[in-house]
Amino acid sequence: MDANPNMFSNEDITVTYDPKCCANAGICALQLSDVFRNSVIPWIDLDGANTKAIICQINKCPSGALQYYLHRKDVA
């Protein structure tokens, strides 16, 4: 089975991206470009910021295309 290209994980968090929902406004890439990179594959780099900053940015996604779940309760 192929890995989901729109699912990104580290030890703290899994981030999912649904391109069908994305409004392509670029808010994520503009505001946290070290994580949400619009010209690099894979386009989400979870090493680009701390988990709290990533969660904060995902919560600003206007379409809900970005979602996350935590692996540990003490992360955020």
Ligand code: SF4
């Ligand atoms: S913030 Fe959400 S809707 Fe906007 S470009 Fe990023 S993933 Fe798409």
